[in-house]
Amino acid sequence: MSPFLFWLFASLTLIFGAAVVLNPNPVASALSLVASFLGLSALFMSLDAFFIGIIQVLVYAGAVMVLFLFIIMLLDLRAEERRRINWLAAAGGFGVAVILLVQICVVIVHFQAAKQTFPPLARPTSADVWNIGQLLFMNYNLPFQVIGVLVLVATVGVVLLSRREPR
């Protein structure tokens, strides 16, 4: 991965990530999130994680964001009307976020391995899906089954929540 492409996709991800938070209109936020996820998926592929990059596009940019846009359409949300902003609370929240970022960056600076480049792979990982599937169904079979139960419970919960209460 050339440094130019890395910084291109990293800045794409970060700029649209900032747009999600800063945009007053929820529809614009959702579309910025799609663009941010596409940049992130390119970053995954630059790390030779092709399977993760593909499901990032399929699950997030495809399914999850359609769900978000569908709900925004259903509730007919418009841009937030101007409210009186509690500046003290906003400054406090921003301050906590900046402190968190500084702390994580200090940890990364003192982390020795962070200064190393990525070691080369023995062969191109074209069998990426095969390898992950092998690990998923051999070593992580029980967590995989549990995830299936979790998705079933979530489906039943959503149906129950969105059912209208009989009067």
Next chain:
Amino acid sequence: MITLGDYLVVSAILFTMGFAGVMLRRNLIVILMSLELMLNAANLSLVAFSRFRVGANGLPNYNGQVFVFFVITVAAAEVAVGLALLVALYRARQTTNVEDIRSLKF
């Protein structure tokens, strides 16, 4: 050359953006989107570490990528339940602004 630290810094900035969104925004849908940003920032650092740890067979350590797979599945379930709660709340209160939902506020 791109180092591991570059990916970790991008991941840290993305996580902080999501965190700031959860702290500062008042619209529940945007708060859920910011949660997704935070989960994806964690995924990015997991994949970076997975690529960094090349094993003896010359392949990345796929344990991290399997973990990312689980995180994506849980995040999809979380979004579905969160949005169903949001719709139920909107039916009851006609608002998605967290400042209008103060029945439990002390």
